[in-house]
Amino acid sequence: MATQHSRSAARLMMAPAVILLLGWMLVPLTMTLFFSFKRYLPLRGDSLERGLDWVGFENYARFLSSSSFWPSVQATLVIVGGVLVVTVVLGVLLALLLDQPFWGQGIVRILVIAPFFVMPTVSALVWKNMFMDPVNGILAHLWRFFGAEPVSWLSDASLQSIILIVSWQWLPFATLILLTAVQSLDSEQLEAAEMDGAPAFARFGFIILPHLARAITIVILIQTIFLLSIFAEIFVTTGGSFGTRTLTYLIFQRVVDSQNIGLGSAGGVYAIILANIIAIFLMRIVGKNLDR
Amino acid sequence: MGRIVLDQVKKRFGDVTVIPELDLEIEDGEFVVFVGPSGCGKSTLLRLIAGLEDVTDGKIVIDGTDATEVPPARRGLAMVFQSYALYPHMSVRKNIAFPLRMARLAPAEQKRRVEQAAEVLNLTDYLDRRPGQLSGGQRQRVAIGRAIVREPSAFLFDEPLSNLDAALRVGMRLEISELHKRLKTTMIYVTHDQVEAMTMADKIVVLQAGVIEQVGSPLELYRRPRNTFVAGFIGSPKMNLICGPEAAKHDATTIGIRPEHIDISETDGAWKGTIGVSEHLGSDTFFHVQCDGLAEPLTVRAPGERALSYGADVHLTPRREHMHRFDAQGLRID
Numbered sequence: 001m002a003t004q005h006s007r008s009a010a011r012l013m014m015a016p017a018v019i020l021l022l023g024w025m026l027v028p029l030t031m032t033l034f035f036s037f038k039r040y041l042p043l044r045g046d047s048l049e050r051g052l053d054w055v056g057f058e059n060y061a062r063f064l065s066s067s068s069f070w071p072s073v074q075a076t077l078v079i080v081g082g083v084l085v086v087t088v089v090l091g092v093l094l095a096l097l098l099d100q101p102f103w104g105q106g107i108v109r110i111l112v113i114a115p116f117f118v119m120p121t122v123s124a125l126v127w128k129n130m131f132m133d134p135v136n137g138i139l140a141h142l143w144r145f146f147g148a149e150p151v152s153w154l155s156d157a158s159l160q161s162i163i164l165i166v167s168w169q170w171l172p173f174a175t176l177i178l179l180t181a182v183q184s185l186d187s188e189q190l191e192a193a194e195m196d197g198a199p200a201f202a203r204f205g206f207i208i209l210p211h212l213a214r215a216i217t218i219v220i221l222i223q224t225i226f227l228l229s230i231f232a233e234i235f236v237t238t239g240g241s242f243g244t245r246t247l248t249y250l251i252f253q254r255v256v257d258s259q260n261i262g263l264g265s266a267g268g269v270y271a272i273i274l275a276n277i278i279a280i281f282l283m284r285i286v287g288k289n290l291d292r
Numbered sequence: 293m294g295r296i297v298l299d300q301v302k303k304r305f306g307d308v309t310v311i312p313e314l315d316l317e318i319e320d321g322e323f324v325v326f327v328g329p330s331g332c333g334k335s336t337l338l339r340l341i342a343g344l345e346d347v348t349d350g351k352i353v354i355d356g357t358d359a360t361e362v363p364p365a366r367r368g369l370a371m372v373f374q375s376y377a378l379y380p381h382m383s384v385r386k387n388i389a390f391p392l393r394m395a396r397l398a399p400a401e402q403k404r405r406v407e408q409a410a411e412v413l414n415l416t417d418y419l420d421r422r423p424g425q426l427s428g429g430q431r432q433r434v435a436i437g438r439a440i441v442r443e444p445s446a447f448l449f450d451e452p453l454s455n456l457d458a459a460l461r462v463g464m465r466l467e468i469s470e471l472h473k474r475l476k477t478t479m480i481y482v483t484h485d486q487v488e489a490m491t492m493a494d495k496i497v498v499l500q501a502g503v504i505e506q507v508g509s510p511l512e513l514y515r516r517p518r519n520t521f522v523a524g525f526i527g528s529p530k531m532n533l534i535c536g537p538e539a540a541k542h543d544a545t546t547i548g549i550r551p552e553h554i555d556i557s558e559t560d561g562a563w564k565g566t567i568g569v570s571e572h573l574g575s576d577t578f579f580h581v582q583c584d585g586l587a588e589p590l591t592v593r594a595p596g597e598r599a600l601s602y603g604a605d606v607h608l609t610p611r612r613e614h615m616h617r618f619d620a621q622g623l624r625i626d
């Protein structure tokens with residue numbers, strides 16, 4: 001897109017998509033902002049037809065002063081961070097493993113991708129009932145087989161369990177992106193490093209990992225966007241109890257359980273702010289990595 | 293020291309035999325060039341010596357010790373790859389220092405050696421750049437720098453100049469030759485460019501399909517090619533190979549005569565023919581001449597400028613003392 005002409009043509013052709021996306025985003029955003037300044041409790045008889053009372057920043061103040069706000073931010077960050085660490089570390093290892101030639105490579109690669117196609121609700125239910133159930137779960141049987149007391153995962157190690165379930169879903173994505181990156185590494189570089197006297201660990205640290213840096217940042221960026229809003233996994237497993245109430249889940253509870261739309265909307269605005277802080281933070285790092 | 297001996301080395305990839313059985317001795321300090329057509333196993337042979345591929349059978353002896361099972365890093369060899377294989381995320385300085393860092397040399401010593409190598413290779417101004425910010429020739433020099441800091445017992449080069457343009461190739465060719473004169477280290481150099489082979493080598497190894505066709509100094513190969521393959525491969529333009537009745541007159545199946553050993557005249561000579569394409573290089577003129585009674589056109593070199601036009605009738609005379617004769621197996625007859 002070098003010439004003036006091709007640039008304006010490009011703008012023209014992108015316009016419909018941009019306008020659609022903007023509308024898609026702007027309508028809910030303005031509605032959220034609008035409700036966040038209103039008192040809106042449908043069970044108490046408030047409705048749009050009768051007009052809503054303007055309450056200023058009261059909803060914001062109440063959401064922030066609620067004892068569950070900071071714990072929910074903390075839970076969100078712990079889950080997002082935990083899943084990122086697990087998926088990136090295991091993703092790199094799996095990608096290196098899958099890059100090796102072995103018998104049945106094609107089938108194994110498809111199997112690795114499979115979890116990505118399972119719906120979050122379904123996978124969370126499968127984990128909850130088939131693996132983590134303290135009476136009938138496979139893990140409980142395993143524990144009993146070794147003579148140990150079965151762990152009630154979702155109440156005693158709730159955050160870890162959620163991280164495990166979500167990581168399981170996102171690992172294929174990370175693995176896939178990292179695998180393509182591993183495959184694009186020039187094998188002569190590794191051979192050169194081998195001749196230069198670098199043992200396997202040094203080759204990983206000095207050659208493979210820097211080569212993967214770009215792919216890793218992309219994995220982190222994309223996953224963060226989706227992980228900030230995980231919901232189904234919490235809804236069907238712990239229902240937000242045992243310290244697994246994330247910001248998203250807290251907003252859901254304010255709107256649906258307590259039927260306080262104004263308060264929930266204020267929470268939504270906080271969530272947007274949090275997401276943006278993280279996004280700016282990440283873009284900085286990514287920008288640095290992608291510019292090279 | 294850098295004496296390398298290949299003893300009955302064989303290499304198979306699955307069912308494909310790339311190197312059937314090969315013996316070769318490379319003396320310390322020699323500049324050895326492997327030449328051969330594409331796919332003849334030059335790179336494979338080099339990688340076997342480097343240890344990047346395992347031999348299927350046979351022994352590789354470096355400086356008197358059997359190195360067949362020794363990992364690449366401990367063979368004391370350094371390799372320069374065709375794609376340079378520089379580490380893209382490290383600066384030139386770090387690239388060159390990498391082998392020293394892996395050998396856990398003291399930082400001061402690392403710095404000294406890197407700077408010395410940079411000086412030799414004219415890289416001092418570029419030490420803090422990334423490989424991506426260098427030209428092809430500079431990258432090539434970084435790759436060589438990374439090889440020389442290790443002070444290896446032999447250098448292995450795999451077509452190091454094939455990515456460079458013609459002018460730069462000539463320059464780098466000289467630089468590598470000069471480096472060899474100065475370091476006096478064994479160098480093994482792979483190329484399919486016979487001009488590189490002729491100009492740089494102390495010893496040329498001509499390979500075809502994994503088999504050594506001839507080993508010798510450039511002039512030995514030029515003067516006394518052992519068979520028709522070497523005869524056709526060494527020398528530029530190619531030697532004219534003539535079969536049939538004309539060869540039978542000299543008691544041979546094939547006779548060979550180089551373009552520079554044929555005299556061209558407008559009036560009289562042994563063979564009569566018509567001129568086809570002519571190539572004027574200024575210093576020389578090459579004529580492609582279709583002779584009566586010969587299947588293939590002959591290439592003839594005339595020094596300087598010769599104005600002979602397309603379709604002109606000429607007479608050619610081969611110089612008898614420079615004629616090569618080959619038997620039915622393609623082997624030289626003396």
Ligand SMILES: Nc1ncnc2c1ncn2[C@@H]1O[C@H](COP(=O)(O)OP(=O)(O)OP(=O)(O)O)[C@@H](O)[C@H]1O
Nearest residue numbers: 305308310328329330331332333334335336337484
């Ligand atoms: N890893 C491999 N597996 C199977 N066959 C291989 C492998 N590596 C090389 N070969 C085969 O071995 C033969 C020699 O390859 P090699 O790379 O040594 O050729 P070369 O002489 O270096 O050619 P070029 O001048 O084109 O680089 C080729 O026929 C090639 O197909």
Ligand SMILES: [Mg+2]
Nearest residue numbers: 334335336451
């Ligand atoms: Mg090759």
